[in-house]
Structure formats: C-alpha cells, structure tokens
Amino acid sequence: MLASGRTLAPVEVAYETYGRLDDDGGNAVVVCHALTGDARAAGEGGWWRTMVGPGLPVDTDRYFVVSSNLLGGCRGTTGPSSTDPRTGRPYGPDFPLLTLGDLVAVQRRLLAHLGVARLHAAVGGSLGGMQVLQWVIDDPGFIDRAVVVAASSRLSAENIAFSAVGREAITSDPDWHGGRYLEHGTLPRTGLRVARMAAHITYVAAQTLEGKFGRTRRADGPPSLEPDFEVEHYLRHQGEGFVERFDALTYVYLTRMLDYVDPFADPRTAEALRRTRTRFQLTSFDSDWRFDTAQSLRLLEQLRALGVRAEHAELSSPHGHDSFLLTPPGYLDRVRAFLTDPS
Amino acid sequence: MLASGRTLAPVEVAYETYGRLDDDGGNAVVVCHALTGDARAAGEGGWWRTMVGPGLPVDTDRYFVVSSNLLGGCRGTTGPSSTDPRTGRPYGPDFPLLTLGDLVAVQRRLLAHLGVARLHAAVGGSLGGMQVLQWVIDDPGFIDRAVVVAASSRLSAENIAFSAVGREAITSDPDWHGGRYLEHGTLPRTGLRVARMAAHITYVAAQTLEGKFGRTRRADGPPSLEPDFEVEHYLRHQGEGFVERFDALTYVYLTRMLDYVDPFADPRTAEALRRTRTRFQLTSFDSDWRFDTAQSLRLLEQLRALGVRAEHAELSSPHGHDSFLLTPPGYLDRVRAFLTDPS
Incomplete structure (x- = not known):
C-alpha cells in the first residue's frame, strides 16, 4: 500500500x-x-x-x-x-x-x-x-x-524550477508519447539528454567548470554553431552517457516525488x-x-x-x-x- | 563586410x-x-x-x-x-x-x-x-x-554551459529542421520554450523565486506530474510567451556569438x-x-x-x-x- x-x-x-x-x-x-x-x-x-x-x-x-x-x-x-x-x-x-x-x-x-x-x-x-x-x-x-x-x-523554488525544466524537456520530446514510449519502441533521448545537461550544471560548481574547462576550445578552427568549447563537449558527453543508462520515466517520477517532499x-x-x-x-x-x-x-x-x-x-x-x-x-x-x- | x-x-x-x-x-x-x-x-x-x-x-x-x-x-x-x-x-x-x-x-x-x-x-x-x-x-x-x-x-565556462543547453534543446527539436524550419512551415517551439525556461532561472536570483513563489501550489489536489507549483506555472508562462515573440535562429546565433566574445x-x-x-x-x-x-x-x-x-x-x-x-x-x-x- x-x-x-x-x-x-x-x-x-x-x-x-x-x-x-x-x-x-x-x-x-x-x-x-x-x-x-x-x-x-x-x-x-x-x-x-x-x-x-x-x-x-x-x-x-x-x-x-x-x-x-x-x-x-x-x-x-x-x-x-x-x-x-x-x-x-x-x-x-x-x-x-x-x-x-x-x-x-x-x-x-x-x-x-x-x-x-x-x-x-x-x-x-x-x-x-x-x-x-x-x-x-x-x-x-x-x-x-x-x-x-x-x-x-x-x-527550494529554484530546485523545483530546474526539475521542471528537465521534465519539460522530456515530456515535450515527440518520442515521449505521453510516457508510453516503450510501447512505441522509442525513447525520449533528446529530452532526457537536455534534462541531464541542465541538471548536471547544478551538480558542479561554477569554479569547477572554470578550472577544468575555462574557455578552452577543442579545435582551432573558425567559430561554429557545433559544439566547440570543451565544456560543451563535456556536457553533451554527460547527457549522452546518461541516456544510455537511465530511464526517462524514472527521472520524471523521482524528480517529481522530490518536489513534494516537505x-x-x-x-x-x-x-x-x-x-x-x-x-x-x-x-x-x-x-x-x-x-x-x-x-x-x-x-x-x-x-x-x-x-x-x-x-x-x-x-x-x-x-x-x-x-x-x-x-x-x-x-x-x-x-x-x-x-x-x-x- | x-x-x-x-x-x-x-x-x-x-x-x-x-x-x-x-x-x-x-x-x-x-x-x-x-x-x-x-x-x-x-x-x-x-x-x-x-x-x-x-x-x-x-x-x-x-x-x-x-x-x-x-x-x-x-x-x-x-x-x-x-x-x-x-x-x-x-x-x-x-x-x-x-x-x-x-x-x-x-x-x-x-x-x-x-x-x-x-x-x-x-x-x-x-x-x-x-x-x-x-x-x-x-x-x-x-x-x-x-x-x-x-x-x-x-x-565563464558555466555561462557557456547554460547557452549550450539552450541551443541543444532548440537544435534537437524535430521542428528545427537543421535551421530551415521556416521553409518547412514549422517553428521549434518546444526547444525554444525549454531553452528560455532554463535561461530564465539564470536571470533571476534564487531568493527572488523563493520570495515570489516558494513552494506554493496553484491547486490543492493530490500530487501530479502536471505543472502544479506556482514556480512551474511561472516558468512555463515565461517560456510560452517567449516562443511567441522571439526567433529560434536569432537565439542560437546571438548566444553563440557571445560564447566567442573575448x-x-x-x-x-x-x-x-x-x-x-x-x-x-x-x-x-x-x-x-x-x-x-x-x-x-x-x-x-x-x-x-x-x-x-x-x-x-x-x-x-x-x-x-x-x-x-x-x-x-x-x-x-x-x-x-x-x-x-x-x-
């Protein structure tokens, strides 16, 4: 019960x-x-x-x-x-x-x-x-x-706000299918990746990111819309790895549970x-x-x-x-x- | 030139x-x-x-x-x-x-x-x-x-990280179409909404969100996966309003320009x-x-x-x-x- x-x-x-x-x-x-x-x-x-x-x-x-x-x-x-x-x-x-x-x-x-x-x-x-x-x-x-x-x-309100952004990314992914993505043979990969990227920033300190990556670029070429700065590659890597190991429904359910804890x-x-x-x-x-x-x-x-x-x-x-x-x-x-x- | x-x-x-x-x-x-x-x-x-x-x-x-x-x-x-x-x-x-x-x-x-x-x-x-x-x-x-x-x-690296999350949300929206959404008669509304929601948290102070919304819920019903806390409604409202007045390409281009400013x-x-x-x-x-x-x-x-x-x-x-x-x-x-x- x-x-x-x-x-x-x-x-x-x-x-x-x-x-x-x-x-x-x-x-x-x-x-x-x-x-x-x-x-x-x-x-x-x-x-x-x-x-x-x-x-x-x-x-x-x-x-x-x-x-x-x-x-x-x-x-x-x-x-x-x-x-x-x-x-x-x-x-x-x-x-x-x-x-x-x-x-x-x-x-x-x-x-x-x-x-x-x-x-x-x-x-x-x-x-x-x-x-x-x-x-x-x-x-x-x-x-x-x-x-x-x-x-x-x-x-806090800010904690809830970050959770809301993550859930919004997941649940508006067209592959979410109202949470029935498994039955559709899909996964809301994009939404989960974006959710994790946003959350990950809140798990580390600004000074950690600064010390580890600063403004270092991976390549030396001209500016580009593609990931270029090391911190972007790092975040994307975090997001992509997460999608492989974690379920979007669990992410939605557990973050939502936490919002109500009081x-x-x-x-x-x-x-x-x-x-x-x-x-x-x-x-x-x-x-x-x-x-x-x-x-x-x-x-x-x-x-x-x-x-x-x-x-x-x-x-x-x-x-x-x-x-x-x-x-x-x-x-x-x-x-x-x-x-x-x-x- | x-x-x-x-x-x-x-x-x-x-x-x-x-x-x-x-x-x-x-x-x-x-x-x-x-x-x-x-x-x-x-x-x-x-x-x-x-x-x-x-x-x-x-x-x-x-x-x-x-x-x-x-x-x-x-x-x-x-x-x-x-x-x-x-x-x-x-x-x-x-x-x-x-x-x-x-x-x-x-x-x-x-x-x-x-x-x-x-x-x-x-x-x-x-x-x-x-x-x-x-x-x-x-x-x-x-x-x-x-x-x-x-x-x-x-x-800072953290600034770039938040920009990267926003662009990731926009450019992985299926309605982005590689940036040619206007020719496809679509708009990457979801991605732009999520990008704005994440960015908006960084524009306000945690104490502002706390003072304005705290943990207040809009309705008194049972817990729900739908937006319920006032801070969620506020963020979503910010995101939805933004989609009506702002162009996703401009958002991608200008945030990217800023990343390179040095x-x-x-x-x-x-x-x-x-x-x-x-x-x-x-x-x-x-x-x-x-x-x-x-x-x-x-x-x-x-x-x-x-x-x-x-x-x-x-x-x-x-x-x-x-x-x-x-x-x-x-x-x-x-x-x-x-x-x-x-x-």
Missing part, C-alpha cells in the same frame, strides 16, 4: 549486501543512493566506492551494509518502466506517484527479509540523505545514527521525531549551490527544535553538489568518526 | 530615436539592448522604460537617444530569419556567424546616417554592456562615457584602449549569478591596467541578473550622475 492509497504488487528489489550481520544484529548499515544511483554502492563501478568498502568509513569489514535500488528506479527495482502484471505492458504513466515514505517502506521490507531488526546507521547523500530523514520519521526507534549529506528537508509540514513528523533517539550528522559543502549550507542549517534547526540530537558542519570543497560522492578534506574522517563514536 | 570575411547586404535596421540632436551634436546617446531586446527602449512597452525617457537618467529631454535592434535580431533588423535576396528564401543556417564588432559596425552606420559624429555616451546591460565595450574598442575616440551594467568581458585575448584591444579617453562606469548586482561582481571586477582591472578611466560599484538588489532592467536603490541615480558629470 502506497501513500497515495494505491497498491503496487509485486515489487522486485535489486540490492547488494557487503559484510556480515553480527549475531546480535547490531552492525547493519543501510546506504541510500541519490537520484540516479543504483544498488552497486561499493567495489568496482560502485557509486560510493570512496565511502563504502573494507577499511572505508562505511567499513564492510565491520558493518553489514545493505544497498538497494530505490522504488521507482530503473536499475532492477520495480519502476515505471517495469511490466505491469495486470496488462503485460510497461506501467508507463500508469505507475503510481511515489513518496519518500513509499521508498522507505520497500527498504524496510528488504531489511526484514534480510533479518535486520535495527540499524546502526542509515547513510545517504542528496535524495539519499532526504530518504535517511524519512527513515527516522517513519521508524523513530529503528536507527541509531543518521548520516545526511548535501541534502535538505525540502526543495516532512516538517506534516504534524506527524514532529510527533515522531520528538520520540526518536536517532542522532543526526549533517554535512554540507561550501560550493554546493543545489543543496546549499542554508538548507542543511534549516534542517539542523528543525531537528534541534524537536529535541533531536544533531550536529552539522560545512566542509570546504570546490566540487559543488557532487562533493558528496568525492573525498573533500575532512569528509571521510567525519563520517567515520560519527559511525564509530560510541556515545 | 563582416569579421568572418563574409558580406551581408542589404542590411535593414529597425531603430527608434528619442529627443533631438543638438546643433553641436554633443548630446547623442546610444542604448544597446540585451539578448532578447529590441529597438523599443523607452515609452510604453519599452524594455528600458525605467532608464530612458523624459527626466530619467538617459533623459530624452536632454539627449538624442538612438536605440536599434541589433544585427542578427528578429525584431526588424536583418537576421537569420530574414529573406536572403540571393535565394528569395530565409537565410536560416546560411546566415553568417556574427561578432560583437559586426553589431557595432551596423550601429556606426546608423549613427552616421542620423548625423551623429560622436557620442556623449553608450549605455547597455548584459549583452548590451558587452557591446558598449566593443564600441570603445572599435572606435576609441568616438564615445565620451561608457555605461556597462551587469556585463562581462567574456563568458576582446582582451586580442592584442588590438589593448592598443585601442590605451588610446581611448572614454570613461567607463561599471555596475554589478550582488544577487546576479549570471554575470556576477567578479566578472565586473575583472573587467575593471583589465581596463585600469591599460590606463582607462573606470569605476565600479556593486549594488544590492534581490533580483539577480534582471536587476539591470529594474530600479534597485541607487542604480538610476548612479547612471544619471555619471552621464551628467562634466569632469
């Missing part, structure tokens, strides 16, 4: 686990991916291989780590491009709208299936960090430590958080203009106002929002210290 | 003049519009009606003001959607690429036609401000005062500016993240290093890049004082 009142069944979940659950079950950690991630968090090709692995902050020698592709995704977990068992065709636009709570509910079932009765920590960045917050709200007694990186309790507007949030003993560690990065420090500070206030134990630090990093996937100075040590602090 | 070596003839220019040229010809002011402006600067519907008019800083009771649609435009001046006299069809992608110098050359001819032998001032914001700089470089003895607002001497990379710029007696007034706005204060400060340094008289101020305004079209505190007085200062 979803928050919208609709039912979705069956639900398949793609997941990976790393490490071994202790006999007392006290060492489980769930890792929550961001908008375009998947279950492969650690190891070769893992999206968080700097954070999750043997000897890393989310230490797979020490913790039993669970990482799953989220509901609505396109990397193995049921999502809008999955087959609707009632019709034998892809759900497409008939897939129900989701909430972060729905995503958490699926992960809770997965943890139950794996025999995890409580979490040493839930860890996530960006959308993943927002999901960690939702975890605590939905199950205030389940998690000891919540690590929330480069996230927010709700999107847990503190719901009185049940305060009720839940007043009871929780979960400790929060928030981290933001000074060059992140998508989820800037002000958004983390607001969440800090919201938590503390309810008596939740929470700390925050802004770290210096030139890499914008994407810093949470990288290793800016102090970042890994900070997460490690929080996860191992017995207090 | 254009900078590219190609010739464009004939060239029509749409222009307006306000006020009367003094007998000694010493009171002429040229006003340069931004990317999507036109010749109608003053009066009802004028894009700079707060700045240009009777009793305003660019005082039409006092100055003879000339405002023209720039070369490559779509508001009366010859541009890529004009008819190519050699073929009887629209130029489309056969229109030559332009430089700011080409735009200045056309304006210089217009001024000669109007009997203007020197300028009391050239005034412009954004692209218009960049054009004012080019004016001085191309004719260092022609202009007494240069007013450059919310501009830059060259685009006058200080050309040694002739230093040569010209060392000889000029033009005084510059630069203004930036603290919430403008498209052409931020650092870009104005860089231009200030570049000018001063060549012995050019130049001053700069950052004004406080919550309205982002669009501030140059509005009336933030101190702005109009500052421009007025500079234009009337006899020193």
Whole structure:
C-alpha cells in the first residue's frame, strides 16, 4: 500500500549486501543512493566506492551494509518502466506517484527479509540523505545514527524550477508519447539528454567548470554553431552517457516525488521525531549551490527544535553538489568518526 | 563586410530615436539592448522604460537617444530569419556567424546616417554592456562615457554551459529542421520554450523565486506530474510567451556569438584602449549569478591596467541578473550622475 492509497504488487528489489550481520544484529548499515544511483554502492563501478568498502568509513569489514535500488528506479527495482502484471505492458504513466515514505517502506521490507531488526546507521547523500530523514520519521526507534549529506528537508523554488525544466524537456520530446514510449519502441533521448545537461550544471560548481574547462576550445578552427568549447563537449558527453543508462520515466517520477517532499509540514513528523533517539550528522559543502549550507542549517534547526540530537558542519570543497560522492578534506574522517563514536 | 570575411547586404535596421540632436551634436546617446531586446527602449512597452525617457537618467529631454535592434535580431533588423535576396528564401543556417564588432559596425552606420559624429555616451546591460565595450574598442575616440551594467568581458565556462543547453534543446527539436524550419512551415517551439525556461532561472536570483513563489501550489489536489507549483506555472508562462515573440535562429546565433566574445585575448584591444579617453562606469548586482561582481571586477582591472578611466560599484538588489532592467536603490541615480558629470 502506497501513500497515495494505491497498491503496487509485486515489487522486485535489486540490492547488494557487503559484510556480515553480527549475531546480535547490531552492525547493519543501510546506504541510500541519490537520484540516479543504483544498488552497486561499493567495489568496482560502485557509486560510493570512496565511502563504502573494507577499511572505508562505511567499513564492510565491520558493518553489514545493505544497498538497494530505490522504488521507482530503473536499475532492477520495480519502476515505471517495469511490466505491469495486470496488462503485460510497461506501467508507463500508469505507475503510481511515489513518496519518500513509499521508498522507505520497500527498504524496510528488504531489511526484514534480510533479518535486520535495527540499524546502526542509515547513510545517504542528496535524495539519499532526504530518504535517511524519512527513515527516522517513519521508524523513530529503528536507527541509531543518521548520516545526511548535501541534502535538505525540502526543495527550494529554484530546485523545483530546474526539475521542471528537465521534465519539460522530456515530456515535450515527440518520442515521449505521453510516457508510453516503450510501447512505441522509442525513447525520449533528446529530452532526457537536455534534462541531464541542465541538471548536471547544478551538480558542479561554477569554479569547477572554470578550472577544468575555462574557455578552452577543442579545435582551432573558425567559430561554429557545433559544439566547440570543451565544456560543451563535456556536457553533451554527460547527457549522452546518461541516456544510455537511465530511464526517462524514472527521472520524471523521482524528480517529481522530490518536489513534494516537505516532512516538517506534516504534524506527524514532529510527533515522531520528538520520540526518536536517532542522532543526526549533517554535512554540507561550501560550493554546493543545489543543496546549499542554508538548507542543511534549516534542517539542523528543525531537528534541534524537536529535541533531536544533531550536529552539522560545512566542509570546504570546490566540487559543488557532487562533493558528496568525492573525498573533500575532512569528509571521510567525519563520517567515520560519527559511525564509530560510541556515545 | 563582416569579421568572418563574409558580406551581408542589404542590411535593414529597425531603430527608434528619442529627443533631438543638438546643433553641436554633443548630446547623442546610444542604448544597446540585451539578448532578447529590441529597438523599443523607452515609452510604453519599452524594455528600458525605467532608464530612458523624459527626466530619467538617459533623459530624452536632454539627449538624442538612438536605440536599434541589433544585427542578427528578429525584431526588424536583418537576421537569420530574414529573406536572403540571393535565394528569395530565409537565410536560416546560411546566415553568417556574427561578432560583437559586426553589431557595432551596423550601429556606426546608423549613427552616421542620423548625423551623429560622436557620442556623449553608450549605455547597455548584459549583452548590451558587452557591446558598449566593443564600441570603445572599435572606435576609441568616438564615445565620451561608457555605461556597462551587469556585463562581462567574456563568458565563464558555466555561462557557456547554460547557452549550450539552450541551443541543444532548440537544435534537437524535430521542428528545427537543421535551421530551415521556416521553409518547412514549422517553428521549434518546444526547444525554444525549454531553452528560455532554463535561461530564465539564470536571470533571476534564487531568493527572488523563493520570495515570489516558494513552494506554493496553484491547486490543492493530490500530487501530479502536471505543472502544479506556482514556480512551474511561472516558468512555463515565461517560456510560452517567449516562443511567441522571439526567433529560434536569432537565439542560437546571438548566444553563440557571445560564447566567442573575448576582446582582451586580442592584442588590438589593448592598443585601442590605451588610446581611448572614454570613461567607463561599471555596475554589478550582488544577487546576479549570471554575470556576477567578479566578472565586473575583472573587467575593471583589465581596463585600469591599460590606463582607462573606470569605476565600479556593486549594488544590492534581490533580483539577480534582471536587476539591470529594474530600479534597485541607487542604480538610476548612479547612471544619471555619471552621464551628467562634466569632469
């Protein structure tokens, strides 16, 4: 049963686990991916291989780590491009709208299936960090430590505006077919590419683009309408690669879900958080203009106002929002210290 | 003869003049519009009606003001959607690429036609401000005062990236037809709408969007994939209105021209500016993240290093890049004082 009142069944979940659950079950950690991630968090090709692995902050020698592709995704977990068992065709636009709570509910079932009765920590960045917050709200007694990186309790008007541009590009692509492109044997490649190009600019800092590319041109010829500056080639490459690995419906559904996230507007949030003993560690990065420090500070206030134990630090990093996937100075040590602090 | 070596003839220019040229010809002011402006600067519907008019800083009771649609435009001046006299069809992608110098050359001819032998001032914001700089470089003895607002001497990698997204949206619209959409009886409406929506976010400040719209929804119903938040309706409205009044080819050509602007990379710029007696007034706005204060400060340094008289101020305004079209505190007085200062 979803928050919208609709039912979705069956639900398949793609997941990976790393490490071994202790006999007392006290060492489980769930890792929550961001908008375009998947279950492969650690190891070769893992999206968080700097954070999750043997000897890393989310230490797979020490913790039993669970990482799953989220509901609505396109990397193995049921999502809008999955087959609707009632019709034998892809759900497409008939897939129900989701909430972060729905995503958490699926992960809770997965943890139950794996025999995890409580979490040493839930860890996530960006959308993943927002999901960690939702975890605590939905199950205030389940998690000891919540690590929330480069996230927010709700999107700003500018955040929503960028999402709207991306969805507009996708849904006005003639190959979108009202979201039934799979049945038409097409993909809204152009729209998805443009959406990703626009979004990608918001994931990096202006200074990163400047330092990496500046105004360097690839060729030395006369001016041209074709891509010429290195930053254009880079952006197009990002867009084209994304189209190969990501589903447009999932992109539309998950960005739309995020627009509506606003847990503190719901009185049940305060009720839940007043009871929780979960400790929060928030981290933001000074060059992140998508989820800037002000958004983390607001969440800090919201938590503390309810008596939740929470700390925050802004770290210096030139890499914008994407810093949470990288290793800016102090970042890994900070997460490690929080996860191992017995207090 | 254009900078590219190609010739464009004939060239029509749409222009307006306000006020009367003094007998000694010493009171002429040229006003340069931004990317999507036109010749109608003053009066009802004028894009700079707060700045240009009777009793305003660019005082039409006092100055003879000339405002023209720039070369490559779509508001009366010859541009890529004009008819190519050699073929009887629209130029489309056969229109030559332009430089700011080409735009200045056309304006210089217009001024000669109007009997203007020197300028009391050239005034412009954004692209218009960049054009004012080019004016001085191309004719260092022609202009007494240069007013450059919310501009830059060259685009940043992030600026180019946003332009690239817009052009990608336009040129991958199936109705683009390689730029020959007019011959196909179509318009790349979707691409142009998406391009404008993305660009519009960069014209306003995040705090403006937040203050004006926040997370307010238009309707009270359940979540939906359709536009719902006010900021979405606003952006879409901006995009749709733009498609009605602006040509996609002009948008592609002028944004592309701007990408290549980099006058200080050309040694002739230093040569010209060392000889000029033009005084510059630069203004930036603290919430403008498209052409931020650092870009104005860089231009200030570049000018001063060549012995050019130049001053700069950052004004406080919550309205982002669009501030140059509005009336933030101190702005109009500052421009007025500079234009009337006899020193």
